[in-house]
Amino acid sequence: xxxxxxxxxxPPKLLEKLTEAERFDLALDISMKLGxxxxxxxxxxxxxxxxxxxxxxxRDKFRHCFSRLRLPANCIVPTLSNLLAKILKELxxxxxxxxxxxxxxxxxxxxxxxxxxxxAESSSHETSLLSKPTIYAECKYYLAEYGRVDDRIRxxxxxxxxxxxxxxxxxxxxxxxxxxxxxxxxVPHSSSTGQFxxxxxxxxxxxxxxxxxxPYFKAIYEYCHRYHRYNMxxxxxxxxxxxxxxxxxxxxxxxxxKPTKNYRELSHRLPNLEKAHENYRKYLDKLKSxxxxxxxxxxxxxxxxxxxxxxxxxxxxQIAAQMDITRNFALxxxxxxxxxxxxxxxxxxxKTIEEDDSPVTLFEKDxxxxxxxxxxxxxxxxxxxxxxxxxxxxxxxxxxxxxxIYHLRAPSLxxxxx
Numbered sequence: 001x002x003x004x005x006x007x008x009x010x011p012p013k014l015l016e017k018l019t020e021a022e023r024f025d026l027a028l029d030i031s032m033k034l035g036x037x038x039x040x041x042x043x044x045x046x047x048x049x050x051x052x053x054x055x056x057x058x059r060d061k062f063r064h065c066f067s068r069l070r071l072p073a074n075c076i077v078p079t080l081s082n083l084l085a086k087i088l089k090e091l092x093x094x095x096x097x098x099x100x101x102x103x104x105x106x107x108x109x110x111x112x113x114x115x116x117x118x119x120a121e122s123s124s125h126e127t128s129l130l131s132k133p134t135i136y137a138e139c140k141y142y143l144a145e146y147g148r149v150d151d152r153i154r155x156x157x158x159x160x161x162x163x164x165x166x167x168x169x170x171x172x173x174x175x176x177x178x179x180x181x182x183x184x185x186x187v188p189h190s191s192s193t194g195q196f197x198x199x200x201x202x203x204x205x206x207x208x209x210x211x212x213x214x215p216y217f218k219a220i221y222e223y224c225h226r227y228h229r230y231n232m233x234x235x236x237x238x239x240x241x242x243x244x245x246x247x248x249x250x251x252x253x254x255x256x257x258k259p260t261k262n263y264r265e266l267s268h269r270l271p272n273l274e275k276a277h278e279n280y281r282k283y284l285d286k287l288k289s290x291x292x293x294x295x296x297x298x299x300x301x302x303x304x305x306x307x308x309x310x311x312x313x314x315x316x317x318q319i320a321a322q323m324d325i326t327r328n329f330a331l332x333x334x335x336x337x338x339x340x341x342x343x344x345x346x347x348x349x350x351k352t353i354e355e356d357d358s359p360v361t362l363f364e365k366d367x368x369x370x371x372x373x374x375x376x377x378x379x380x381x382x383x384x385x386x387x388x389x390x391x392x393x394x395x396x397x398x399x400x401x402x403x404x405i406y407h408l409r410a411p412s413l414x415x416x417x418x
Contacts, residue, residue, distance in 0.1 A: 027041055028041055028042075028045075038064070039064070039065055042061050042062075042064040042065050043062075043065045043083065045061050046058050046061035046062045046064075046065060047086070047087075047090070049061060050087065050090055050091070051090065053094070055134075055138055059141070062083075062087070062142075062146075065083060066081075066083070066084075066145070066146045081146070084142060084143075084146050084147060084151065087142050088139055088142065088143075088155060091135050091138050091139050091142075092129065092135070092139070092159065094132070094135050095132075096131065096132035096133070096134055096135055128159075128160070129159050129161065130161070139155070143155060148177075149168060149172055149175070149177065149178055150177055150178065150180075150181040152168050153165055153168050153169065153178070153181055153182070153185075153186065154181065154185060156168065157185070157186050157189055157190070158189070160195060160198075162195070162198045162199060162202040163202060163205075163206075165186070165202075166199075166202040166203060166206050167206070169182060169186075169213075169216060170206055170207060170212050170213060173212050173213070173214075173215050173216065174215065179215060179216075179219060182216055182219055183219045183222070183223060186199070187199075187219065187220055187223050188223075191229075191232065196232065196235075197235075200220075200235070200236055200239050200240075201239075203216065203217070204239065204240065210240055217236065217240065220233075220236055221233065221236070221245075224236070228256075230249050230252055230253050230256075231253075233245075233249050234246055234249045234250065234253075234275075237249060243279045243280070243282045243283035243286065244279075244280075244283055244305045244307055244312075245305055246275075246276075246279040247275075247276040247277075247279035247280045247283070247315065248276070248305060250272045250273065250275040250276035250279065251272070251273070251276050251319070251363065253269070253272040254266075254269045254270075254272040254273050254276070254322075254361075254363075255361060255363045257269070259357075259358035260358055260359060261335070261357065261358070261359075262330075262333070262334070262335045262359060263325075263326055263329035263330045263333075263334050263335070263359050264330045264333065265359075266326055266330070266359050266361075267326050267327060267330040270323055270326060270327070273319050273322060273323050273326075274323070276315075276319055277316060277319045277320070277323075280312050280315050280316050280319070281316070283312060284309065284312055284313070287309060318362050321362060321396065322361055322362045322363070325361075325362070325377065325381060325396075326361075328380070328381055328382065329359070329376070329380060329381075332380050332382075334359075334376060334380045335359065360372055360373040360376070361373070362400075370400070371401075373400065374397045374400040374401050375397070377393050377396050377397045377400060378393050378394060378397035379393065380393065381393035381396055381397070
């Protein structure tokens with residue numbers, strides 16, 4: 001203190017020395033008399049109380065640091081304040097069984113510190129906040145007092161408290177800021193940390209009929225399509241019973257993945273079409289089990305896709321045809337690549353025909369590639385793999401030419417093998 005009171009000691013140096021000596025009350029008194037900003041002092045004093053587990057003292061002093069202005073309910077604010085983030089971080093790493101500094105001093109006075117079971121203290125440490133009720137209660141206090149809805153969501157997700165996070169999400173499903181933080185933080189974070197399954201399971205547990213959670217599942221679909229996370233999308237669709245969506249996703253995995261050079265390579269993706277076929281069948285079975293028109297309408301769509309029974313039957317025929325074409329051409333070593341057709345409009349992969357040397361399929365948009373597939377079928381397709389220009393190939397080629405079956409839009413192909 002004598003150093004602090006020397007002749008060359010400026011007010012900032014004096015306040016620094018008082019703070020180091022933890023004479024916060026004296027430092028505050030001097031600062032107020034000099035008209036200085038006292039917020040940093042309150043913050044330092046409050047953090048010191050928090051670290052010493054003087055929770056009530058920390059609460060009292062943090063009140064001087066936070067603005068008490070309440071924002072409108074629909075105000076969009078992106079993230080935690082730095083101070084609130086520091087408080088929650090400090091609390092999250094505390095041990096529930098650790099005693100406070102005041103209790104330690106009292107224990108020393110009463111000669112009881114050595115009787116304490118320190119082994120039990122170290123072994124009882126848990127990473128989950130739910131196992132630390134006192135610490136968790138403090139976290140919830142600061143979130144309730146100074147946090148926003150998106151702050152609470154981020155905190156729960158970061159600490160893997162999925163039931164709590166989903167509870168907050170389902171309270172405000174239509175708020176723009178909540179849906180924004182879900183799409184930009186919750187879904188990517190859960191995916192990158194291996195917690196995505198718990199997120200989906202949590203929604204289904206809290207909202208099994210997917211009534212309130214519909215906006216969030218649509219956001220998941222949007223995220224998966226945007227970043228081409230088709231396996232992740234298929235997991236969600238299978239979990240919620242979206243058979244139409246799951247089938248179309250498997251078709252996308254067959255058709256839109258890294259281009260192949262020939263049908264032999266493409267045949268390795270046939271399990272995708274088998275899963276698509278299985279999901280379309282599940283959808284038709286679901287329709288068959290429903291008796292009323294209202295129920296059929298409820299089962300007749302996914303979150304994004306609507307298809308009639310006839311359209312689904314056409315999908316099944318198309319997939320069956322594509323599977324047989326792929327197997328047959330793989331055995332016959334047909335490349336199926338368009339190398340000599342003049343450049344034209346972009347195809348379904350965003351490339352010009354000249355650039356796209358992948359095998360043509362029934363899922364093409366480009367007319368020239370469609371025509372080329374019909375020619376390949378006419379020449380090479382044979383169920384017995386014994387001849388060219390077979391009757392099987394001629395019949396199927398005529399159907400490809402006469403009926404526009406591409407992209408699942410046309411009437412049933414009527415394609416059946418016996």
